Amino acid sequence: MIICNALTRRYDDITAISDLTLTIEDQEVFGLLGPNGAGKTTTMRMLACLISPTAGDATIGGHSILDRQGQQEIRRITGLLPEAPGLYDTLSAHANLDFYGKLYGMPSSLRERSIKEVLEKFDLWDRRDDAVGTFSKGMRQKVAIARAILHDPTYLFLDEPTAGLDPKASKTVRDYIVSLREEGKTIVINTHNLGEAERICDRVALINGRMIQVGPPENLAKGLFARTLTVTLTEEDPSLAERLGTLPFVASVEASGARLKLAVTDPERTNPQLVRWLVEQGAQVQFIEEEEYSLEDVYLALIEESGRR
Amino acid sequence: MIPQNAMAVMRKDLAEFRRQKLVIGSIIAMPLLLGILIPISLFAPIAMEAPDGPTWDVENLFSTGALDPSWTMPETSSVLEGIETADVALSNTRVDNATIERAVLTGCIVHDTELRNATLDSCALDNVDLYNCIVTNSKGTALDGNAIMSIDSELTFERTRESDLEQLLPTFLNMTLILFIILPVTLPTIIASYSIVGEKNNKSLEPILASPTTDGELLLGKVLSAFVPSIASTLGAVVVGGALVNVFLAQLGEPLLPNLTWILGILVLAPLACIMSILACVIVSSRVTDVRAAQQVGGFIVMPVIVLMFGVLAGVILLTPLAMLAICAAFAAANGGLYYFAKAIFNREDILIRWA
Structure with a gap:
């Protein structure tokens, strides 16, 4: 479990992230979303014990990032994929991974086995002896991810894992992240790719120098937007919209031809009354559906709102 | 006992150097050329001046x-x-x-x-x-x-x-020794700048720092990766150069190298000077914005040895074994101070946030 408690980091007089408090459960894929400069990378660096917080604390697997001994333990149980792959171009993929295997104290036989396993997973085993400088961007990113997971960490910090990858490579990485969760790993992802976050994250936190909102992607819209029902009639009825507006559970009505948009607060409870009322009014109802908001809608609305504050 | 992670960093750096043909080429070629040129330029004229017959015993x-x-x-x-x-x-x-x-x-x-x-x-x-x-x-x-x-x-x-020869020979031998000691001071400025600031520019420091490698192990690994090729190259040059000097000394009927001053100079002072240069590079690297600036400022690192050379040439410093021990002690003390300063500034946060 990762617990952040009022985590704050300032660079001189600039506050990168302030009072970040959140809990990331084990075996969760957790997304950190936010615009450039929101403090996502700073947060990840603090959790990876690369930089220390100005205030606050965080624990990973019960080890504090403030404690020197704890930091060493955290480094052993975490894997980091930084923003840039940071590979040694003149060395082969195997040599790159072998170096990091040694840094994590992996014995030679385990190192060889793990290198083979991760390179095969990313279809790079046949290119293991080639210098990574000759690799495509996608291949380099795969080697960097392989490096992060080589020592079988319990917690993974992935900063923009699919940045610059083509759709096929992105899917490979996403599928792999999901499979890692199934293996019991806890994964924190920094991403700008909202679709990706929506697809693979169990929960996301929107941050912009501070925490804005946290929750499962599908729940973030709740409470942010009024819930909207779209009622499609077989034919236009101009007076129906006016009469609908008088119902106590309808906040507003917007008519567009035979289509009516109703803002409601609790559709699960009031929809049966609504349907009954429409039938009583003689309306010929074709469809009733609730409008869905994407994570992108939520993101843009929340970031805009946080910017206004 | 060198920590395993420091050894891993050193081996990785050396593997990288091996693939940098220009870097490794300059590290090997420059000392070897000097190892050949210094004895020839200093001792050949003396040997040619000397008569073929037996010298005065x-x-x-x-x-x-x-x-x-x-x-x-x-x-x-x-x-x-x-x-x-x-x-x-x-x-x-x-x-x-x-x-x-x-x-x-x-x-x-x-x-x-x-x-x-x-x-x-x-x-x-x-x-x-x-x-x-x-x-x-x-x-x-x-x-x-x-x-x-x-x-x-x-x-x-x-x-x-x-005799004239007896007056000149110690000066020439000392100067040759000092020139050989300048090598391990200049060579690491290229390697250390590359291996420390270059790592940051390559954006490969972050994953290293996220591993259980301590700051001290990383610093030691970086020092060793600059130290080993510099000293190896210097020793190679000294073997070649010393052999050439001995050819001339044999011709002149003089005692052959190594003498105690040379043994102290090459085995003690040269490594100390090399470490001093690397530590100074680490400190310089933390205060400049890129590799070029590190190398440029690193040029000043050679100054203490240049001062030593001029002292020898001017006859102010006589490189006797005792003097050599005193110089070694001074370099060791300077290294101690530089090490603590380098260690103080070589921490992951500074490297990530402030270094070039």
Whole structure:
């Protein structure tokens, strides 16, 4: 479990992230979303014990990032994929991974086995002896991810894992992240790719120098937007919209031809009354559906709102 | 005992160097070239100047050349003073403060004089420089010169001053030693700048720092990765250069290297100077914005050794074994201070946030 408690980091007089408090459960894929400069990378660096917080604390697997001994333990149980792959171009993929295997104290036989396993997973085993400088961007990113997971960490910090990858490579990485969760790993992802976050994250936190909102992607819209029902009639009825507006559970009505948009607060409870009322009014109802908001809608609305504050 | 992670960092860096053909080429080629050029440029002219015949072995003459008790001071009939002459035959003459070439001197008393290509028999010599001379049945004090072609057992010498060669040779040997010590100071400025600032520019520091490698292990690994090739290359140059110097020394009949000063210089001072250079590079790297600036400022790192070289050339510093020990102690103390300073600034947060 990762617990952040009022985590704050300032660079001189600039506050990168302030009072970040959140809990990331084990075996969760957790997304950190936010615009450039929101403090996502700073947060990840603090959790990876690369930089220390100005205030606050965080624990990973019960080890504090403030404690020197704890930091060493955290480094052993975490894997980091930084923003840039940071590979040694003149060395082969195997040599790159072998170096990091040694840094994590992996014995030679385990190192060889793990290198083979991760390179095969990313279809790079046949290119293991080639210098990574000759690799495509996608291949380099795969080697960097392989490096992060080589020592079988319990917690993974992935900063923009699919940045610059083509759709096929992105899917490979996403599928792999999901499979890692199934293996019991806890994964924190920094991403700008909202679709990706929506697809693979169990929960996301929107941050912009501070925490804005946290929750499962599908729940973030709740409470942010009024819930909207779209009622499609077989034919236009101009007076129906006016009469609908008088119902106590309808906040507003917007008519567009035979289509009516109703803002409601609790559709699960009031929809049966609504349907009954429409039938009583003689309306010929074709469809009733609730409008869905994407994570992108939520993101843009929340970031805009946080910017206004 | 070197920590495993420091060894891993060093091995990785060395593997990278091996693939940087220009870097590794310059690290090997420059010292080797200097190792060949320094002895040739300093010692070849001396060796060429020296005559082919046996050099003056004063100590040996002292032990074997006892003067015949029956030998008596020659009677002189004339005086030759303050002249420069050549192709003369002098007999029973008193020669004072002269320079004479191609002469045959018999029964002469010679003071404060330089004789070249001369044959002397039954002469008394005092403060005389002899070059390419044949000396028989004579007595001499305060003699000097590059070679005496032939002597007999009746002759005895008393050495009171050093020959030109004896005066020059220690300076040349010391200068050669200092030039070899400059190598491990200059070589790591390229490697250390590349291996530390280059790592940051390559954006490969972050994953290293996220591993359980401590700051101290990373610093040690980086120091070793600059130290090992620099010292290896320097030792290679010293072996080649020392062998060449020995060829010339053998020709001159002088004792061969290594002597104690050289052993201390190469095995103690050179590594200390190398470490000082690397630590200074680490400190410089933390205060500059890129590799070029690190290398440019790193040029100043060679200054202490340059000062040492000028001190040796000016005769202010005599590189005796004792002096060498004192210099080593000074370098070791400086390294201690630099190490603590480097360690203080070499922490992951500074490297990630402030370093180039």
